[in-house]
Amino acid sequence: MRDITMEVVSVNVGLPQTIMYQGKELVTGIYKYPVSSSLYISKTQLDGDGQADLTLHGGADKALCVYPEEHYAHWEQVLGQKMEAGTFGENLTVRGLLEDQVCIGDTYAIGDVIVQVSQPRQPCHKLAKRLDWVDAVLQVQETGYTGYYLRVLKEGEISKNTQVRLIAKDEAGVTVAHANQIKYHEKTNIEAAQHIAALQALSASWKQSFLKRLAELEV
Incomplete structure (x- = not known):
C-alpha cells in the first residue's frame, strides 16, 4: 500500500449531444461536467451519463472512464487555458492513481463500490x-497521459472527495503505462504483446486488438 492519498476529486457526467464542427453535425458524449451529488454506478454506467457510440464506449469493460488530475497542469500549459474536471471526457477525475502505478486487473474500493482496472483509455x-486541437489524440498517446477504464464488480454510490482504497494488486503487474507503451510505441514486441493479451482482467476489445497484432506479427 502506498502512503499517498488516493481519492476521487470530481464525478463528471453528460448525455450525448449534437455539436457543429467545421460545418458538420457530430453526436458525441465526450462533454462531461462535474456534479456535486453522489451518483449510482451500475455494472455498465453512471447515472446521468451516456455515450454516443456504444461500439467504442461504455459497457461492462468500460463502465467508468478515469483521468488523473495531475495531468491537467501539463495540458493547461500546452494549450494555454484553464480546464475543469471532465474536460477529457472522464467520469472520475482522480488523484494519486497515475498510469505508471495502476495495473490492469488492480481492484479498488471507492467507498462501497468495488472496481477493477480493465484497459487504458484509447x-x-x-x-x-x-x-x-487536431493533435490531441497523438499528444495524449505520446505523453502516456491517457487515463484508463474501470469495470464495476460491486455497484453502489460514488461521490467526489471519496478516498480510494487498493484491495488487490494484479499478480502480472502490467501497468497502464506499460500497456500504452506496447500498444503505441513497441508494436513489434511479440513477447510483451503476448503477456498483455493473456491478462485475465484485460478488456475484450484490447485483448482482441493484441491478438490481431500477434497474428499479423507471427505470419
Missing part, C-alpha cells in the same frame, strides 16, 4: 474536437 477523434 483517445478518439472526438477528444480532438472537444479541445479544438
Whole structure:
C-alpha cells in the first residue's frame, strides 16, 4: 500500500449531444461536467451519463472512464487555458492513481463500490474536437497521459472527495503505462504483446486488438 492519498476529486457526467464542427453535425458524449451529488454506478454506467457510440464506449469493460488530475497542469500549459474536471471526457477525475502505478486487473474500493482496472483509455477523434486541437489524440498517446477504464464488480454510490482504497494488486503487474507503451510505441514486441493479451482482467476489445497484432506479427 502506498502512503499517498488516493481519492476521487470530481464525478463528471453528460448525455450525448449534437455539436457543429467545421460545418458538420457530430453526436458525441465526450462533454462531461462535474456534479456535486453522489451518483449510482451500475455494472455498465453512471447515472446521468451516456455515450454516443456504444461500439467504442461504455459497457461492462468500460463502465467508468478515469483521468488523473495531475495531468491537467501539463495540458493547461500546452494549450494555454484553464480546464475543469471532465474536460477529457472522464467520469472520475482522480488523484494519486497515475498510469505508471495502476495495473490492469488492480481492484479498488471507492467507498462501497468495488472496481477493477480493465484497459487504458484509447483517445478518439472526438477528444480532438472537444479541445479544438487536431493533435490531441497523438499528444495524449505520446505523453502516456491517457487515463484508463474501470469495470464495476460491486455497484453502489460514488461521490467526489471519496478516498480510494487498493484491495488487490494484479499478480502480472502490467501497468497502464506499460500497456500504452506496447500498444503505441513497441508494436513489434511479440513477447510483451503476448503477456498483455493473456491478462485475465484485460478488456475484450484490447485483448482482441493484441491478438490481431500477434497474428499479423507471427505470419
